Amino acid sequence: MTKALFLDRDGIINVDHGYVCDIEEFEFTKGIFELLQLFTQEGYLLFIVTNQSGIGRGYYSQEAFEVLTEWMINTLHDNGIEIQEVQYCPHAPKEKCYCRKPQTGMIDEILKKYTIDLKHSWMIGDKQSDIDLTRNAHIGSSIAIGDRQFQNYDYSFASIQACTEYLQKNIALLSK
Numbered sequence: 001m002t003k004a005l006f007l008d009r010d011g012i013i014n015v016d017h018g019y020v021c022d023i024e025e026f027e028f029t030k031g032i033f034e035l036l037q038l039f040t041q042e043g044y045l046l047f048i049v050t051n052q053s054g055i056g057r058g059y060y061s062q063e064a065f066e067v068l069t070e071w072m073i074n075t076l077h078d079n080g081i082e083i084q085e086v087q088y089c090p091h092a093p094k095e096k097c098y099c100r101k102p103q104t105g106m107i108d109e110i111l112k113k114y115t116i117d118l119k120h121s122w123m124i125g126d127k128q129s130d131i132d133l134t135r136n137a138h139i140g141s142s143i144a145i146g147d148r149q150f151q152n153y154d155y156s157f158a159s160i161q162a163c164t165e166y167l168q169k170n171i172a173l174l175s176k
């Protein structure tokens with residue numbers, strides 16, 4: 001069984017400027033390449049699970065999202081990072097779908113295709129819904145990023161850079 005790192009996108013992979021939908025607005029967070037390289041080195045598969053209600057709200061199209069996603073995946077690849085899959089929820093909250101975090105639909109889709117050791121897997125996000133997803137989907141450890149007031153997380157850091165530096169120094173955490 002393989003361990004996985006599940007990643008939120010906005011606020012984790014890229015700076016959250018609000019409904020980011022094109023390449024010009026997409027700014028990788030400081031330290032994210034090193035963080036993903038660290039998990040890769042430790043044998044984790046990487047999955048992005050992202051709420052993209054901007055599609056359901058009509059702010060941008062699914063096509064625009066997919067163009068940006070392809071560019072993002074290629075850029076990460078050029079930095080030695082392979083993303084297995086990007087799962088996204090295109091729905092607005094009022095649609096009451098089963099995939100919008102903190103519901104587990106996107107994780108359920110991934111588990112149909114991959115055998116994942118959830119207990120030893122991690123989730124990293126910048127909203128309470130990411131942390132709640134961790135519990136709802138029985139993912140072993142959660143990391144909360146940023147200065148929101150979080151509950152029920154395992155680790156929290158002010159920034160991705162701080163998280164990266166901590167895990168580089170405490171790499172044993174990733175091999176448990």
Ligand SMILES: [Mg+2]
Pocket residue numbers: 008009010011012016125126127
């Ligand atoms: Mg986010």
Ligand SMILES: [Zn+2]
Pocket residue numbers: 089090091097098099100
């Ligand atoms: Zn959805």
